[in-house]
Amino acid sequence: MRVIEIMGGHGPAEALTPAERPEPTPGPGQVRIHVQAAGVNRPDIVQREGRYPPPPDASDLLGLEIAGEIDAIGDGVTRWAVGDRVCALLGGGGYAEYAVVDARHALPIPENLDFIQAAALPETAFTVFANVFEGGGLKAGETLLIHGATSGIGVMAIQMAKAAGARVIATSRGAAKAEAARALGADISLDATTGDLLEAVKAEGGADVVLDMVGAAYAELNLNALKPGGRWVVIATLTGALAQIDLMRVMLKRVILTGSTLRSRPADEKARLAAAVEQTVWPWVASGQVRAKVEAIFPLEQAAAAHQRLEAGEHIGNIVLTL
Known part of the structure; x- marks a missing residue:
């Protein structure tokens, strides 16, 4: 699968390099998402600079929020089916064609949103x-x-x-x-x-x-x-x-x-938070009261340009990568 790696482990935006990796396999309680869009956030920059290492159980790839379609399901998952449109909060691994996530950290994409809009929702x-x-x-x-x-x-x-x-x-x-x-x-x-x-x-x-x-x-x-x-x-x-x-x-x-920080919270706590967000915030999203404002869109291979845009500080809203 296509991914973006940090050449040398950390560095400037130019260190973000397209690469290939094996597709991940979902374990028990997980789903695999065929990623259509991934949000770009300031923690991605801090990790790229070497100042925000991923949690021990997370991918070393950047990317904390994605949207796409579920294409594989691990044992014990009952809520989701292959083909479901979801967005999800990740500990890492969003800058990739496929990502594996705890099934409890995924939320359904409201019908009035496309993948690009949905990818900018979870982290924020x-x-x-x-x-x-x-x-x-x-x-x-x-x-x-x-x-x-x-x-x-x-x-x-x-x-x-x-x-x-x-x-x-x-x-x-x-x-x-x-x-x-x-x-x-x-x-x-x-x-x-x-x-x-x-x-x-x-x-x-x-x-x-x-x-x-x-x-x-x-x-x-x-x-x-x-x-x-x-x-x-x-x-x-x-x-x-x-x-x-x-x-x-x-x-x-x-x-x-x-x-607080969000990324380091235990999986059970993130699951609790996901359920609370779905109950309280998702109706606002479905009604149009709450929307991510996507200011710029870049293809995955131009992740370096997306980071430069974010670092410049002139954006208003979110920056999203598409696959």
């Missing part, structure tokens, strides 16, 4: 649900502050928060991205390159939940922007992981600081 939908709704406890009527609002995660968070009846304050870099976030449904969309972000957020009443992909540079802003009893959820640290914060203010405001 699972991440937002686990962090904003479970970790952050976002409720209808509350305000969610999203940094990096035009990333794939940000786009999904805007739509899911609005579908749940929450208010959204979005921050992004540049007027064009701020306008894009507004068009996606953000109630307030702020250009992080102009003005005082903290004062602008406070003028809107502050936030009940912060979804933070920036890290250290925004730590002070986040603590000050949160309402009493607010929840600060960290899912990435693009400006650094070490920050100094005033713990007395954390105590006085009763702030909850939390965060």
